[in-house]
Amino acid sequence: MIVTAPGYHVPVLLKESVDGLQINPEGIYVDVTFGGGGHSREILSRLGSKGHLYSFDQDADAEQNIPADEQRFTFVRSNFRYLRNWMRYYGVEGIDGLLADLGVSSHHFDDESRGFSFRFDAPLDMRMNERDGLTAADVCNRYSEEELARLFWLYGELKNGRRLANTIVRGRADHPIATVNDLITLVRPLIGANREKKDMAKVFQALRIEVNHEMEALHDMLDAAISCLKPSGRLVVLTYHSLEDRMVKNYMRSGNAEGKVEEDFFGNRLSPLRPVNNKVIIPDTDEQERNPRSRSAKLRIAEKVELE
Numbered sequence: 001m002i003v004t005a006p007g008y009h010v011p012v013l014l015k016e017s018v019d020g021l022q023i024n025p026e027g028i029y030v031d032v033t034f035g036g037g038g039h040s041r042e043i044l045s046r047l048g049s050k051g052h053l054y055s056f057d058q059d060a061d062a063e064q065n066i067p068a069d070e071q072r073f074t075f076v077r078s079n080f081r082y083l084r085n086w087m088r089y090y091g092v093e094g095i096d097g098l099l100a101d102l103g104v105s106s107h108h109f110d111d112e113s114r115g116f117s118f119r120f121d122a123p124l125d126m127r128m129n130e131r132d133g134l135t136a137a138d139v140c141n142r143y144s145e146e147e148l149a150r151l152f153w154l155y156g157e158l159k160n161g162r163r164l165a166n167t168i169v170r171g172r173a174d175h176p177i178a179t180v181n182d183l184i185t186l187v188r189p190l191i192g193a194n195r196e197k198k199d200m201a202k203v204f205q206a207l208r209i210e211v212n213h214e215m216e217a218l219h220d221m222l223d224a225a226i227s228c229l230k231p232s233g234r235l236v237v238l239t240y241h242s243l244e245d246r247m248v249k250n251y252m253r254s255g256n257a258e259g260k261v262e263e264d265f266f267g268n269r270l271s272p273l274r275p276v277n278n279k280v281i282i283p284d285t286d287e288q289e290r291n292p293r294s295r296s297a298k299l300r301i302a303e304k305v306e307l308e
């Protein structure tokens, strides 16, 4: 039976993603995005007494979902970009599979106090790890117009990124941006009423990705995953926007973010990973209806190749 943390987060493509790990009951697995623990609990349900699961989350709130399974489960309160160091710390020489379910959880969007959602007024924070780094308000107040335009364009895919950036820079000169409502008041006039929800979500997504350095962390984690996986070990990744999906796709095909495939003298491909599903897996209409937050999900699976 599949058990999930009620109210915290509904896991996406739960069966398909955990099936993708091809679990060996005695193997060592890593869930780098523990959240509500839905995927972790499903992995644990398929492990025997000698298997082990290490689950990462940088957000303290996730700790409330830690299962009582000390023998087979270790929670790592850290950014997943430090995966390799943590595996070394725990004396793990190779892992049989890694699952990543990227981004934030429903808990983040539903928490009225953390500034992830434009539905609630709160300090404009958006840090998953509240112990570290710039808040979204700091980004809005300190970044240059050029830097703001780049992040709205790149991480929000907003065509009017330049105008948004210019409006923020002019607005903050009168009144520093501190809260969700400060930001909404400034940018709302630039967003068409018929697209308000969609475009506001993109503005917030862009800031969240920047605040949490999500692309850089993903890059570092994928490099670390390649070096930690045993031959035939599985890499399973769920993404929610096109930039991160492109990076995952490139890594799975070529072992690097650029998608550049190295070849040996004879023209054989030298990629450390082999995609298992050439066609991306997405939630069916039933899951999309049950869980609207699954709508943008894309699942990719790859296997570590033993290079000679």
Ligand SMILES: C[S@@+](CC[C@H](N)C(=O)[O-])C[C@H]1O[C@@H](n2cnc3c(N)ncnc32)[C@H](O)[C@@H]1O
Binding pocket: 009, 010, 011, 012, 032, 033, 034, 035, 036, 037, 038, 039, 040, 056, 057, 058, 059, 062, 078, 079, 080, 081, 101, 102, 103, 104, 105, 106, 128, 217
């Ligand atoms: C989409 S949720 C995962 C939900 C989980 N699969 C479940 O079934 O409940 C993503 C989680 O990963 C965490 N996270 C995102 N980026 C992270 C990073 N770079 N390092 C550690 N945790 C991260 C977030 O705090 C969030 O709790």
